Amino acid sequence: MYLTKEEEKTLRGEDGETLRKMIEILVALGDIYGADALIPIKSAQVSGVSYKTIGDAGLEWISDLKGKVRVPTVLNPAGMDMNNWERLGIDPKFAAKQIEIIKAFGSLGIEPKCTCTPYYLNGFDVQYKDHLAWGESSAISFSNSVLGARTNREGGPSALAAALIGKTPDYGYHKVENRTPSFEIIVDFETAGSDYGALGYVAGKMVGSKIPLFKMKSVPTKDEMKMLGAAMAASGAVALYHIDGVTPEIKDKEFVYEKPAESITIDQKDISAVYETSNDSTMKPDIVTIGCPHCSKAELEMLAALLEGKTVVKEFWIFTSREVAEQNKAIVDKIEKSGAKVVCDTCMVVSPAANSYSCMMVNSGKAYAYVPSMCGLKATYGTAERCVKEATGEI
Ligand SMILES: C[C@@](O)(CCOP(=O)(O)O)CC(=O)O
Numbered sequence: 001m002y003l004t005k006e007e008e009k010t011l012r013g014e015d016g017e018t019l020r021k022m023i024e025i026l027v028a029l030g031d032i033y034g035a036d037a038l039i040p041i042k043s044a045q046v047s048g049v050s051y052k053t054i055g056d057a058g059l060e061w062i063s064d065l066k067g068k069v070r071v072p073t074v075l076n077p078a079g080m081d082m083n084n085w086e087r088l089g090i091d092p093k094f095a096a097k098q099i100e101i102i103k104a105f106g107s108l109g110i111e112p113k114c115t116c117t118p119y120y121l122n123g124f125d126v127q128y129k130d131h132l133a134w135g136e137s138s139a140i141s142f143s144n145s146v147l148g149a150r151t152n153r154e155g156g157p158s159a160l161a162a163a164l165i166g167k168t169p170d171y172g173y174h175k176v177e178n179r180t181p182s183f184e185i186i187v188d189f190e191t192a193g194s195d196y197g198a199l200g201y202v203a204g205k206m207v208g209s210k211i212p213l214f215k216m217k218s219v220p221t222k223d224e225m226k227m228l229g230a231a232m233a234a235s236g237a238v239a240l241y242h243i244d245g246v247t248p249e250i251k252d253k254e255f256v257y258e259k260p261a262e263s264i265t266i267d268q269k270d271i272s273a274v275y276e277t278s279n280d281s282t283m284k285p286d287i288v289t290i291g292c293p294h295c296s297k298a299e300l301e302m303l304a305a306l307l308e309g310k311t312v313v314k315e316f317w318i319f320t321s322r323e324v325a326e327q328n329k330a331i332v333d334k335i336e337k338s339g340a341k342v343v344c345d346t347c348m349v350v351s352p353a354a355n356s357y358s359c360m361m362v363n364s365g366k367a368y369a370y371v372p373s374m375c376g377l378k379a380t381y382g383t384a385e386r387c388v389k390e391a392t393g394e395i
């Protein structure tokens, strides 16, 4: 891989040990995947933040680094609400470790914004064709597909390396020729709301890491596309998808592609099967959660309306970023009047808070895929309306 004189100097260790280690990671990836150079990135999003997922080894690795990030950088959710961790019963020992992790990132110049929806943050805007180095799979899918930006599926270390160097190797999804759809999916029935999470859950299992091109009857909102992409990245490994007539790249006349060789049709019954778990009497939820990925303002508004005048009878946790919660205090207050809890900086998957429950109802295909393996609870799938009814004891 070609390196500039400046990059070679960094690789020789003349800019310090941390930057040497970081550029070494980028050069190794570039060499493996055939990149010809490093290219500048606009922003980075670093995954591997929760003490639950990275443990002491991760904390030690981050603490050993020195330097400052060269591009705006935010973090994936931590293992707890950083301002109010007692509320969900987090062990103080866990909390102390989590605080250390966020401090270690902070000393590298990373703001303590812990969210899987960085695209909602002010000053963290993403434009069509921007090059990024993001680590959270749902955010990667959203930026590549819905925003038409370009990022590979970075791991925690490679996203952090890109943030500290300000560059990433130019391979994979950074190259337009690797963004061509390779699998057509026809959805010829109306879809809305949590149908997109269920659709993503089903589609992800079929396409693996290919690039699907959807032909859909309905036109999804951005929030619905967020749910679709998050689920496909969890049940499969989809980092980029297109929707005919909807997503920006496929509408771009300069984007040249051929009709995918493989095509499948997803039926309404495939989607209904995902919802069916909620009718199983052995799957009675003792906790309900929403916000995987983190809720947008519109989703908080929808929940506030659904909860109006109601009181929850079981734990109901709603996850969002601190910034979205702080900008929408009145909506958060309305939600919390019901007894539901709006929780920031974390989520049902990366926090240990839900581990003692036995069955969780979610409206997210991604959470549905991950809660059993990452939290050890059973998971059941419902619409947002059904989640509210479950939490308020109406069913
Ligand atoms: C499950 C996930 O959303 C969150 C946990 O990952 P991590 O702790 O940020 O590495 C990661 C992902 O899907 O990229």
Ligand code: SF4
Pocket: 076, 077, 116, 136, 138, 230, 291, 292, 293, 294, 319, 346, 347, 348, 349, 350, 366, 367, 370
């Ligand atoms: S809410 Fe979902 S998408 Fe966001 S970090 Fe948690 S598991 Fe990942």
